[in-house]
Amino acid sequence: MSRLHRGVITRQSRPPVAAVFAENAEIGKRVAITARLWLRSLMLVIGLVGTITSQASAQSNITEEATAPTMAAVAASSTADHSKFSQLAGPFESSQEVNQACLSCHNTGAEQLHGTIHFTWNLQPETAAGSAAALPLGMRHLTNGFLLSTPSNVGSCTSCHIAGTRFDDPQMFDASSGSAAPVDCLSCHEPTGQWTIANFHEGGSTCSMCHDERLSGDTPEISDLAAVARTVGPTTRASCGACHFNADGGAGVKHGDLNPDLINPPVTLDVHMAAAPEGAGFSCSTCHTTNEHFVAGSRYEGGPGRSPEHPALTGAAASCQGCHSATPHSKVASGGRLDRHTDRVACETCHIPAIARGETTTRVLWDWSTVGQLGRDRKPMTQKDADGRITYATEKGNFAVAGNVLPTLIWSNGRLTQQRPGSELPASAVTDAAAGSDLAEEGDLAAIAAAFAEAPWVSSYEGDAEDAQSRIAPVKVMHSVVPIDAESHGLAAVLFSGRSGDALWNRFNWENAVESGMEAANLPFSGDVAFARVRQTIPVNHMVAPADQALGCVSCHSSDGLLADLPGGFLPGRDGPIWLDQIGLAILALTLATVLLHAMLRIGFGIYHRRARHD
């Protein structure tokens, strides 16, 4: 049995905090009931407050009724039945004909979409007056630890673009250029998501982008476009998930909290997405409210503390507080105490105790430096561990996955510091090639984190305990070994695929692939490639667990808890005024020493005099 397997099983078999509470619940229950009665009568006696509902019961009894609306309250109701529209009767030769039919009624649709980040993959952050304009954010500009960056791979990456067709010309992202790409209504509004999946397969996207091994078998196909066109409706979990559940290379690879398990999840996996009545039966757009095709809740905007004044129900931003308010624990025992946390702790910290809790794992390590090892047949190959998980692929190098991952807790104000192709890393990040291959085979998340403890961040949230806007928030930390320019230590853009022999996945020559990539990104390149260890924080906002699985007090309020290593703040159970403890303990020690000395003298003199103190 591989260590990967053992590591994952260990994490899965670790009892959730709630279970630990549950064990004690039986003992606690009797105490709790008595204690509750006592406490209530005590309160009355001292005349403090007659309405105190404090009880000594643990958080295990939490059954908070969601104050958020159920699906029934927010379900879209429409007076239009698209299955009966003559415009959609077909037949259609291509999706472009379908789109023309859509836009013949929805005549501002293309214009609206052209301005959204879903189309432009570009976001110009707001800058304070007088300061230099910030560099643009968005997928077109940034780099990450997965499929690196888009500028050199527009042709491959755009297989997921809402144009519904691949394109190579970056001008096509820009609606003002005159050569903007079209919009494909079906990409988001075909409710099963199968159109999107079939479309980018048929469109000839690069297999290796998503598939770690070469699969045989048919690609999904859609034969009757008219039938598909007549099913259109609001976005669904499946249609959004066709891209977002498979971000950066397959199911759950990038996001531990967003994967295909959410298409029909049990309530234990996600209370919002599980079907009613156990869950709330939400779709993505219930929270990610949409106005003129602008979808709220991008990770580029808004931090964990930003949104109380932007309630989601009025159509502004996806946030927990939008529906639940900033003080949501009023129905819970000791709720006031819990509400006291919301100015410093993001909701997700306690309510998403682990990510990738379903069947789908998430990638935690990706070592690009080992790309290009061929099999005995001189063809690309894969290596697997005993459980069948792929630990190496010729096109992608070594990687490791994990399930039931405990998020890393950081201070975050929601602002991302992002690197982009060309961003120079410190020399200390440079690493030997194949640095991650042993780690990938062992698959031990703790060992991976330790090996990357000093690695710089290609993407990280800003924030610290001193900043009032920062909250303690959970992130997934991704560990990657990525190509850089050996001289400048700048992050490399890489041409992955295409007809050119320079493409990495054609001849596995890093120098040529980076040369072409840097050229596409308009960046200088020395001609030599090196590799660097980097890390990345990935936000964790989904897979909200039922309240009884939320973290309990002891998870953090102890010296070896989840926040043991997080600097800053004052955390009872972990911190104390050290000087006060020192003085206090000194007083206790002095008192004890004095009485012991006094006692010894009494005994000693008693023996010496061989008589009792008094006659």
Add this chain to the structure above:
Amino acid sequence: MTDTARPKSKGIYLFTGFERFWHWFQAVLVIFLLMSGSEIHGFYSLLGFERALNMHVFAAFTLLVLWMFAIFWHFVTGQWRHYVPSTHLMWATILFYAFGIFFGAPHPFRPTAARKHNPMQAMAYLGFKVAMAPAAWISGLLLWGYGMFPDLYPGDLPILWVNAIHIAAAFLIAAFLIAHLYLITTGETVTAQIKAMITGWDEHGGDDKN
């Protein structure tokens, strides 16, 4: 330090039933509060933070009620007069504990119904009653209200200082407890004083003329 023969006498009745109930109930609660408080503070882990906190709060309110009864009792019965500080025999008492006790000197003070405590004792108990205990319960109530009734908490009051005062009071009370536990063995015999607090009768007490 063995008990020696003396005329059999029940002595004087110093501690009434309520006083003894108050004393021992308070002892149990204070010890529990110190233990659970240490856990909340992070010195060790036994009950778990949340349970320790809930039980700490529960014990604290119980103690507050007990103190309300005790304060009532002090004033109604006039027992508060025992805690009025006095310098009478102060030096003699200090010298006894510093030297005389080792050489078999008699205690300079004999408890009577009119004055139960020696001057050092009275001073220490007064310190506990008017300084340590109020510091603990006032800061404790504020800490409790901070979590339970955020709207009523005065925003200008730095909670970390309230917390520091609570911890400081706890350390002083713990030191008081250590000293107290030792000093009760310094009576006429090792167990004389604890017997008095259990039965109410001080075998070595004097009449009021002392």
